[in-house]
Every structure is written in structure tokens, then in C-alpha cells.
Amino acid sequence: MTMTEARPEAAAPPPPPAPAPAVATSIFSTSDHKRLGLAFLFGALGFLAVGTIVGMVMRAELTQEGVSLVGDDYRRLFGLHATVSAMLFLSPAWIGVATHVVPLQIGAGRLAFPRLHAFALWLFVLGGATTVVAYLIEPPEGFGLSSATPMVAPPGGANEATGLFVAGLAVVAVAMVLAAVDLVVTILKLRPPGLTLRRMPMFSWATLVTSLVTLLATPVFLAGLMLLYLDQRFGGTLFSPDDAGGQAIWQHTLWIFGRPEIYLLALPGLGAACDIVATHARKPLISRDAARAGLTLFALLSFGAWAAGRGVADSLVLPTYSPLTALVVAPVGLLVLVWLGTLVRARLNPHVSLLFVGGFVLLCGFGALQAIIAGLVGVAGNAWTVGHLHTVAFGAPTLLLVASLYHWAPKLFGRPLSAGLGRLVFLGLFGGFLLMGLGSYLLGYDGAPAGVKDFAFTENGSTFGALAAVGGALLAVGILALLLDVVRTAADVRPSDTPDDPYGGMTLEWATSSPPPPQSFDGVPEVRSAEPLFDLAAADAGSGPVSAPGGGGSSG
Amino acid sequence: MLSLASKLLVAISATGAAMAVAYGFAVDERAGVILFVFLAAAGVIAAIALGGATVPDFAEPVPADAPPPIRHATSIAPPQRGSGWTAAAAAAVTLLAVGAAVTWEVAAVGAGAVVIATAGWFARVWSEHPSWTPRVRDRVSSRFLVPIGLPVASVLLALTIAFSLSRTLLAVSKNGATLAALVIGIVILGACAWVASRPRMASSGIVALAALATVSMAGMAVTGAVAGERDFPHEEEEHEPIKVVAHEVMFEESKITVAADEEVVIEFVNLDDVYHNVAVYQGEGPESKPIFNGEGFAGEDERTYRFEAPAVGTYTFVCDFHENMKGTFVVEQGE
């Protein structure tokens, strides 16, 4: 049975709406979610490069006792590295990947508010640039946001760099909220009939949850930034070390945003890992409900660990802080079990993205082990925290981000990234995070403080510091290789001969060409389950090709 | 019937409420409880807002004898075309934020830019409405854009150029200002000559040139405003600057006398390595109305403070960082 036979019996269907014109518009005036997503991603990678360079300089400084590479600027660099890595890399990178992939995964082919998203993109780029420039002009007063006692305004107001720093961050925060709103509305309103929220791929579900938490938690950060701005600009005294009230407020501001934010850096990655594992195992997850529950519980717990960490003087520590933080093992463990269960007895497609997912699990396990040890030994708030940040908070999610890049490269860049370079990237990133984390953890057990330029190394201290430095160098190599691979692949303008569905996937993003056409989809498969492409393939196998298998849907 | 998204938000609300209670009992500290209460309330608002999703959240049951699944044309309307106004609006908002941090003049320019960008974006949206016809466009253009918009835009442009250039020229040295003005003049002349010499120029080229010019001006304005004006020689230099020294957490002077209606110039030397400053207050000390707060700095260093002398009377000068450092500040009738 071919379609032409079926035509006369069916009532004449209304003509499909004309696809958006495939006119090449500049990046400043595009409404194509794919280009917006790539722009977010490249912006984030650019800031990553800045943060990495700064981090390397800092690490070099730390390794040599008594040597002053950067002099008094160390404090400035510390703040710059922390801010760029925390706010200007992972979150926008996930927004970028989500902007590109989620409309494909849900078969919408567009965003709900493409212009709002473009507005958010440029707010992010310009706001982030303002923050970096603030550091280049003059170090903002004070130790930066990471301190529980934020910047103290000298009477009469702080220097302009501090105001610029706060303003830049505020603009970036607004950008994140706007992008989150757009993603939520896209996911909720633009799915084709048949694609219920329960049938949605895990990455899209994770993006939905992440965006909802973002738009609930980020505004409180903005409120704190407003108070900080007024305090700094007009020389108030709210956030001085003497004012316990102000301290408490700042800690709340930082932590109702900061704690969910740390979790949100990983949450989209967890969803992506679910999709990656399922696709390369060539079978659906053994329990989608469990995976969804794990992702949701992870997000709910992000509001739960509510206080500043131990070791910060006069901080508010909720007695339930440690148990609630420890509880995060539950959803992550559940997800890992789901992945393992899916991989068992699967016709595995050994793809480099699975390496990164495995690395994530190992890093998380390593970090959890260290957390237990630290709890027993009673260490906190020093170089140990640096180690923990670099393994669990930033290292593990970064591995998942890179996994997503390698997995969705045929859609993102039109062709796969190099598998060989991918293994090098993995070695660099995983090895780098591991060694750097280990070195910092050991320094922490040894009693070394964090954020201080020169301190008296103990006997072992210099070895641990050297270990961390080697880790840092490996990390830099990995990041360099990644950037090289991504830029090289993205810049390759030759027509791609990558198949639509190189992995035999089951979700809708594999139903369009690689890279997708400007209108993203030429035809969306009817969705009757969570694996629409499997159903389509089964239908093709059962009753002869209705549309060309695998390669169909690409325009001429 | 609540959609799954609403249920998710109710779960977040419930978590917030539970945390509010737990936090209240465990730590009994206001800010946290209130934040969690707001989280619960916000979650409920969002849950209600998302309650009626138009895309049904339950799948139509597929009868067993249904034809196999096939591809459909995309059923969702294609997105609107993008617009350069979004990037312009983002730049305007960032400029406003930067201005809030730096000086109010930059903020004012930013606010104006926001209004312009919003108007441009709205004009774009307006022109995409089905009721927009070329005749309507001509009417709007001839009745509104040209008679009102063009003069207003020209005036604003002139003011912006004047402001940006003035910030830059004031910030550099005297000779540098002359050189900068020459260079800028040559650049503008050259650019216009180049544009004039080309028989045709694509609109994208003109837009790019305009964008480049705007960005340069904005950058100059902000940099200049941040750097501040260079020191200009003041006419009344006959008064010797008053020297105040801070040493071992004490002022060496206990009384400062100045003339009213004149600029007070204080050369403040900080010989300690802790932060000191000189601040003048109306009454006995910092609890009263401040007249002037000098920038604090750590020694050994010196700064010059300048401010207008207040009305005749007796005030107090203190160090804002150390309570014990105090003295009398007297303003006398000048000659």
C-alpha cells in the first residue's frame, strides 16, 4: 500500500503550513532554535576558555611556594575563575544544548518565543562580558560572592568595578530566567499530539524540571544582588562582617540560589545520560518512571540542603544539612541503577559518549567516598572544598555535558565529533578532574586553606599541590582538545553525509536529517509511544516502506 | 484535572512548605522560613497557571486496527522571523545595568536606548500582524515616523554623540584629547567618504557600520565615564590644602578650620597599614547626617579629598573605620 492509493479515499487534508523560508539570517536576527542553541553553547565555551586560562595561572601560582607570578592580583583571579566557572559556563551550556535538542526531541522544531530567547542569548553574552571586564578594570571589593560574608562597602560607596560585577551578574541571571521560561512553555505547549509528558525523552523532562527550578530559585539571587548593589553603590552597611543580620540575608540569598544551582548543573546531564544510555543500548530504559522519579527527586532535593556549609564562620547550618545533602545519593543511585539495568543484555553500540557517562559515575563515587571520609575526619571549608567542587560540583556535570556534545554532534554540528580525539578529551577531563580533585582533597586533609596565594606547605603539601597542578594541566589539555574538535567540526561547511539516524535511535530528534533543515522537521512521525522511531521502523518492516526508512524526511 | 507539569509544581510547593515548617522548627530563623513560604506560594501560582495545558496530557488510545504510524507534516505554525531588535534590546538593557553601576548619565542613555529598542521591537511585531498592509505602512511612515520620529531621533543621536565624545575627551590628558578629537574626526570623515564613494551599498553593510559606530560610542562613553575626568586646574589655588595625618589609629590634628562657600581640599596621609578615611558629620559623630565621606584606603598612602564646605557651623570629622578617631571641623565665615 502506497500513499498515492490512499489519497483519493481520504478527505483532502488542509495544506501543511508553509515552512519558514530557508533564508540565511545573521546571528543577530535569527529565530532558528538550532543557531540560538549553538550560540549559547559557543558563548559558554568561550567563557570556559577564559576561566580555564585564569585557573591555570592560579594553579601555577599555587604550586610554587613564595613565587609571585601575579602578585596581588591573585585574589582578583580567584574571584574571576570562580564566577566564570560557576555562572557563565555550565548553565548556559546546558541551555544551549537544550535549546537545540529539546525542540527536536519533542517534534516541535521551534521555540515558543524565539525572539525572547535571542534576547536572553545576548543578555547572557553582554552581561557575562561585563562581569569579566569588571575584573579586568579593578578587582571588585571584597572576596566575591563565594564568601559567606559578601563584599563590604567602604563608606561612600565601592569602586565602579564592584558595581559592574554585580550589574553583569544580574543581567546574566535575568537571561537565565527568560531562557528557562521559554523552554518551559516550549515543552508544555508545542508537543505534537500523542507525545504526552510521560512519553517525552528524559533529556526534555530534565530540561523542564531544571527550567522550573531555575525560574523559582534565580530571582532570589537577583533580590540579593539588588541589596548588594544598593549596599555597594551607596555605602550602606548591610553586608558588613559586623552585621549578623546582613550576613544571614546574604547567606540565604546565596544558598537558596546556589544550592539548587549546583544541582541544576548536573540535572540536565542526568537526563541526557538517560537518553544516551538508552540510545546506545538500542533499547528503552528499563523503567522510565523510575528515571523520571529520580530526576524529579533530585530537583526537589536541590531545595532541601538549605544552609551555608560547615566551616564558614557564624553560618547558619540547618541540622538537616548533612543528611539532606547525603540524600542526593538516592536519586543519583537510582538513575545509575536504571542505566546499568538498561545496559545489561543490550546490543551495545560502543560510543565515546558512554565513556563520559561512566566517568561521571566514577567521579561521583569518588566524591561521595571523600565526603564520607571528610565527615569522619572532620575536615571542611579549606582546600578540601576546592577538591569537592572540582570533582562533584563541576567536574562530573562537565563530563555529562561533553557526553551530550558527542552524542548529539550529528544534530548539533551536522557530523559526528572525532572518536579518537574524544578519547583524548576523556583522558584529559576525567584524569584532570580526578587528579586535581585528589590533590586538593589531600591538601585539605593536610590542613591547607583555600583561596590563599602562598601558604607554608607541609612536607607532603607540595606533593599534593604538584598533583593538583598535574591534574590542572591534564584538564587544560582535555579542554583544549574538546574546543579544537568542536570548532573544527562546527566550521566544516562541506555538505554532510551523516545519516539521519546513525545510532538507530528511538526518539524524534533522529527523525530529521543531520544537520536538520532550517525548519528542523520536514515531517514528524506520529507518536504512539515513547519510542516513535522504533514504532515507525516496525511499521516499515511490517507493511513495506510508507516513507523511506532512516533517510526519509530530508529535503532535496 | 491537573497536568503532569502542575503535579510537578505542586510537589515543589509541598517541598517548600515542608521545608518551611522544618526550617522554622529547627533553626527558627525568619528569612529562611519566608523564602520557603514564598516558594510554596509561587509553586501554587505556577501550578494553577499550567493547569490547563492545551496539549492533552493523556494519549488518545490507539485502536488495534489503526493504520501503522506515518509521518505528518509539522502541525505547529512556523516561528516568526528573527529580528535584530532583540540584540539591540539586550545591549540597551546591559547599558542600563552598567550605567546603574557607573554613572547616572550612562544609565539615562541606557534607559533611552531601552525605550528605542522596545519601540523598534514592537514596530516589528506590529508589522507582522495580518492587518498590516503596505498602505498602512505608508500612512504610519508619513504621519508619524518622518515628521516626529526623524527629528527626535536626530536630536537624540546628536546628544548621544556629544555625550560619548565628551566623556572620552574629558578622561584623557589635554594633549591626548586634542589627538583623540583629530583621530575621531578623520575616522568619521573617512567612513562617510567611503560610503559616499560606493555606487551601491547593501543595507546590511549600512546596518553593520551603524552597529559598529554605536558600539564604539557606547564603549567610549562607558570607558570614559568609568575613568572619570582628568584633573582640571582650579582657579582658587591660593588656599593651601589642609593636611591631615592618621598615625597609630589616631588623627594628628584635632581641629580643622575652613572657610564657608569654598571648596575644601584635604590632603590625607595614612601612615598605618589599616584602612582609614576622613569623614565629616553634622553632629557628634557617624550617627548624624553625613556631610562628606572620603574614600577609605590602607596606608602607607595619601589621597586628596575635595568637597564643598557646608554652612557655617561646627561639625565633627571622624574616621569611619575607627570610632576613637575624632576631631572638630569648623566652618567659618569666609572673607
Next chain:
Amino acid sequence: MLALPSAEATQPRQLVRTGVFLFITSATMLFGGLFAAYLHLRRNVVPWPAEGSAIDEYLVNMMAGTMILSILPIEWACWALRKNLVRQAMSGLGITIGLGVAFLNLGSYTAGQAAFDAASGPYGLVVTALFMLMSLCVAVGLGMLTLTLVRATGRQQGPADTEQARVAACWWHFTVGASLFVWYAITVLK
């Protein structure tokens, strides 16, 4: 090009309304952050309000009253648009905009009259922050109302399409509610 059958054309409705509701949720949390700060400081800082920081309650009550009054004209405008009574809609929107401008004007006067400012201490800082946020929300609301007015004049809002007007009304009602909260905190709770 394959002649594909099209699914039922499900035009997504109410995209903007959902988006604005989510934005209102975010703004609620923004106010929540400042309220948490206010209430926390109120409990911990003595004296509260700070010495000499009396705010003229008459002015603040007038501001609250202005906002409450503005609920009516905006609803009238939305009703009029549905009934295709463009003149009435324009009047309603115009009155709402006028009341909003009056609110901002009164706010700036009150701030000028107040004996405290951002630098005078925690009370001054947090009240200034609340006022600033209020004014920002009202300004955004005024922008939305102006755009709605322009569209109504241009017949782009009418019985067939009242989305923009409804969205502006939703945001305006949120602003009114928030201003009442601020009024409550400053005058009743103190």
C-alpha cells in the same frame, strides 16, 4: 517532496499567557527574597524602623489607593476590547496608565521626602530596594499597557484577539498585589 498528510493543525494557544504567568511566578520569588530580608532584619535589628526613619504614611496609603483604583479601568478596558468598543478600551487603558504614572510620581516624591535613604542603614536599604522593585514592576506594566493601547488604537486588539490586553492585565494585577504587600509591610507591620 513527499505529499505528507498533515495532522490536525493544533495552533498553540495561550503561549504568551503561559509565559507571562511563569514570569509572574519568578517575580513573586523576587519579591519573596526582598520580603524575607525585610522580615528578617525587622526581627533582628533594633530599633526598627531605624531612628528618624519615619515614612509619611499618608503618602504610602495614597500610593496603595492609587493602585487599588487602577484595577477597575484595566478590567473595563479588557471588557471593552472584547465588545469591540475601542474608544472605551482606549480610555480604560489611558486611565490605568495615568494612575500608574501617578503612582511613580508619588513614589518619587515620597522617597525624596523620606528622612532616610539607601545608605542610612538596613531599614533604609531594604525599604529602598522594595520601592525600587515596585517601581520597576510598575514601569514594565506601563510599557505593556502602552503597547496594548497602541495596538488597540491600530485595531490589532479586538474581539478576535485580546491576548495582549489580558496579558498586560495579568501583569498589572500582579503589580497591584505586590504593591499592597509592600504597603502592608511598611505601614502595618512596620
